Amino acid sequence: MSPLSTLNGSDATSATVLLRVSGLRCAGCVRSLERQLEQLPGVTAAAVNLVTGTAIVTYGSSLTSPDAIVQHINQGTFQATLVAPNAPLQLPPPSDGKPLAALAIGLLILSSLGHGIHLLPGHWPMLETMVLHWGLATLALLLPGRDIVREGIKGLWHGRPNMNTLVALGALAAYGTSTVAWLWPQLGWDCFFDEPVMILGFILLGRTLEQGVRQRAQQGLRSLLALQPLEATWLPSLECREPWPIPVSQIQVGDWLWVAAGDTFPADGTIVAGETLVDESMLTGEATPVLKGLGATVLAGSRNQAAAVTIRVERCGQAAFLGQILELVLQAQNRKAPVQRVADRVAGYFGYGVLALAAATGLFWWAIAPHFWPNLTTPLLPLKLALSVLVIACPCALGLATPIALLVGTSRAAANGVVIRGGDVLERSQHLTTIVFDKTGTLTSGQLELEAVTRYGSLEEEEVLTVLASLEQESSHPLARAIQRAHGCAELLAVTDLTTELGLGVCGWIGEHYYQAGRLAWLDRQGIDCRDAHPSTTHVALACDRQLVAVCTFRDRLRSDAIETVKALKNQGFAVHVLTGDTAHATQPLLAPLNLPADAIHTDLQPHEKLALIEAWQAAGETVAMVGDGLNDAPALTTAAVGISLASGTEVAIEAADVILVRNQLSDLLTVLSLSRATFAKIQQNLLWAVAYNLVGLPVAAGALLPLWGVSLTPAVAAACMAFSSIAVVVNSLWGINAFTRSYSYRSLLRTVKSDSSIGKSNT
Known part of the structure; x- marks a missing residue:
């Protein structure tokens, strides 16, 4: 089994499947789908990601199957498809938001006709007729608003109200009330056909802008996915001189592939003919191309720079080194931080709460408010305020708060040679106080x-x-x-x-x-x-x-970046310890350049003694990260709050780790710590914004400011606020994390470590 492979379950009867899911609109959808999956016999766990539109489902292979899981999902509100194991992992292609933006702007322009008619020169009786406004509202609901209305009603029918449900109910109620007022004018009600049009216009415009920013947030992940070629050149035999182009999804272990100069290797393999220079910089961080000949191993995603070679495929698709890295990144984005699980749980009931609040708002302003503020109430005020409550509510901001920041953070980390397994790892990383290193193969080169x-x-x-x-x-x-x-x-x-x-x-x-x-x-x-x-x-x-x-x-010798990495960690306030099974005589001269106190170097340790030290520190209130690479480090890696392994480590160490340093550079540990802090800070900001927005917006929409200041929100303005809140969360994550990685302090820290490392390397 490949060392980075994590798709198999923990036992022979457990398996995991990756699904592509469409129809996810908000955190309510996420929680709804997770509940739907967890109710299926045989499913033991399900994690759904709103941003990437993926679901990772763990199930008992003797009780159910991937096809049964997909069929179960497709019977409800959502549509799912399997991601084939041999196929290269892909995100959905970036969608062109221009048609949707044009529709949204068109709706907003049409909805303003009734308000701006007096500004037009001349007399336009046709534009003043109620038939025209009814027709525009009807077309808005039937054409651009059709998907929103259909998905919203479908979610309500299945007992799973989502954001589309709230918008659809608001738009349909405004449309229905205006239709009644138009057909029975004796009721004395106002017609506001412009409201459903404006609601849909603002929602569609907000989704267009949000979609564009989301796609920018996915650029880091897309750049990694772009390392995978879509086609390979297959040879039926080593003697054949007529290669056939095939999709990479058809590659199988044992195949012979011909890779031309300038092409990307489509699979992990062994060179069986030819010699070339291979650029592995995107995978290993090694800037200098490596000369590889007969018997040498090449990795999928690396680039053939010099001459054509023939390789025998050893691993392909998601089993290849690059495929496993990408899979771990996608899994990380579905592995939730505890704070996100709470947010999703709240969002799962959010729709019900908003429906209840909207009903209570309408009832209050219809039955109770007239006794206290008779001059404020009009026949349609209760309905308009109830509609404002429906459309201002934003479960989407709550649902996006964590996954969008996690997407940007983990994608940025992966682009810098670090795989962080999930949001829970980021959350634990915030509280680290102690960093513990294994010696051989971790602090040292391991090339004894x-x-x-x-x-x-x-x-x-x-x-x-x-x-x-x-x-x-x-x-x-x-x-x-x-x-x-x-x-x-x-x-x-x-x-x-x-x-x-x-x-x-x-x-x-x-x-x-x-x-x-x-x-x-x-x-x-x-x-x-x-x-x-x-x-x-x-x-x-x-x-x-x-x-x-x-x-x-x-x-042995220290890694070239060990001294400066340890120095940087100490400067940041971390306690640094080294654990080794070697004797003090063998260890102390080698580790002397690290300038660690004698009580920070622990020698003559067996694996259970390393584990006991980790447990003792954590029992004393320390939050410990363990950095190791060997089989005997696995217990300590598992016990530590955060386990960190080098990609060159043993399979067991990699499986036990929460973080993998793909490029085998200790300086990337600084990236882990710094990027974790930046990402989780954005998660906290996003959640604070989402909660504050709803806590303030819902009472205002319900008319809390109306008695004292005469301020209320129309349903259209409420819809605009809702669209803005979602965009704010996405922009904050994208701008904040990217700005951090471009910041002077972060870049200068890495420059210092890497430049000093290269000096140390040249002197050895």
């Missing part, structure tokens, strides 16, 4: 090099390396990889009864001899005499038949 082999028995150095490489052949630990590199390509020995003690060592039989390899302290606990060995650096000791025969020592 064999320094010396000290022999205590009859085995030659070459034999020692062969035995160690054979024992460690299944391990991905940096020490194991260093042994394998030092051993080279020589033949390995067969090992039987192989046993691994995590973080300590391995043991097994090779022929008639029993071997143990690991730390000296571990061998000592096994009853092996290790008194003659005193290595001062990272080491692996080897015992044969319970006799020490060799100790291999290794040297």
Whole structure:
């Protein structure tokens, strides 16, 4: 399984499916669809995203199926389609808002005819006839307003009122009342056919503007999606010289693909013919093209710069490295912060509350207000105020507050080489006080090099390396990889009864001899005499038949950006700790340039001891982030408030992490922390605006200012306010987060870290 793959469930009977959903209009729609899905037998969890129009559904594969889930959704208010696993992930194509904008402006112009007729030269009796205004209102409802009315009534019919329900009821009530007043003038009611036209005009105009800003907010994600080519050149065999163009959705593992110079690799694969330079900067952050030849691995989304090559496909579609990154980003936008779950829960009942408030408003101004303010009330005032309440209410702002900020923040993070798994991670990141690093492979390069082999028995150095490489052949630990590199390509020995003690060592039989390899302290606990060995650096000791025969020592180096990253974290007020299984003698000289106090470097730790330290700090009130990359870091990554892994880490570490540093650069940790603060600040601002808008707007629309100041809102003005509130939330998120990433302080911080890192790198 690919290390970044997260689409499978936690057990064999659990699976997850990604759906594209249309018809989502507000947070009420989101909560309504989630409830609809959760009621389906077999569905264990559902997360719907208003901004991207996606739903991620976790279900028991023995109880239901993706097709059944789609069919269940399509029976209601919404329409869903499956995202094929082998197909490249895509957002819906940007829609052209010009026709909708033209309709909205046209409606607003038509609705103003009745008000501006006296400004026109001459006499225009046709424009003054009620038949014309009735006809315009009827056409407005039947043509541009048709979808709003249909979806609104459908939602009400299914017991799930949404924003369209409120707008449709307001427009239809104004239209119906005006029609009654026109047909029965003896009632003495006013006709206001312009109101439903203006309501629809402002709503459509607001949606057009909001749509444009939303598409700008999706630019970061679209730029990542654009790395995926839509076509590939397929070869039926290696000898074939007539390649066929095929859609990337048809690529399968094992296929041969021909990739021309200048083209983008459509899948992860291995080069089987040719040699070229590959630009992986968008994926790994490595600015210099990498020379790759036979047997080298190439990643989907990287660019072939020099010459045509043929590759054998190893992973494709959503299983490829790029596909997994994109999938994680989309999943992150559907993984809600606790504050968003509260907002969605409130929004789920918002429509019912507004309908009740509108009814109460009408009843109050019809039955009670005339006794207190007889001069203010007119026959249609209760209805107009009730309509204003219906259309000013904005569940959309409440629903957009979190997902739009999350979309911008996670897309911006992904473009900078960071995958943040969800809004809950952002929320926890606000309270971090302590950053804990694993040493080997995290603070250090992890590219350990064999320094010396000290022999205590009859085995030659070459034999020692062969035995160690054979024992460690299944391990991905940096020490194991260093042994394998030092051993080279020589033949390995067969090992039987192989046993691994995590973080300590391995043991097994090779022929008639029993071997143990690991730390000296571990061998000592096994009853092996290790008194003659005193290595001062990272080491692996080897015992044969319970006799020490060799100790291999290794040297490592700090990552080029480790010193400045740790310095920046300390300057920002974070407590920084390092956890390692190595001895103090091996660790302290290597970490000396970090200028950490002695009590911040914790050595000789086993995995459960790392976990215990994390738990102790958090029990003491600290909020801890753990940065690691190894199998033995997984428990600590899971326990920490925020687990952060390098993309080069083990599959288990990546699965356990909340944040993945795709480019394997520690300086990207600063991006995580800074962007998390900026994104969550915008979420808080958006929610504050959405709540304040409704708390102020609804009473004003209900006539709260009418008795004292004579101020009330017409339904059309209320509709304009509602449209503005949604646009304000989207603009605030887009402008605020993008402005932060362009800010001088943020860019200068990263420049300082990266420039000092390059100096350090050149000096090593």
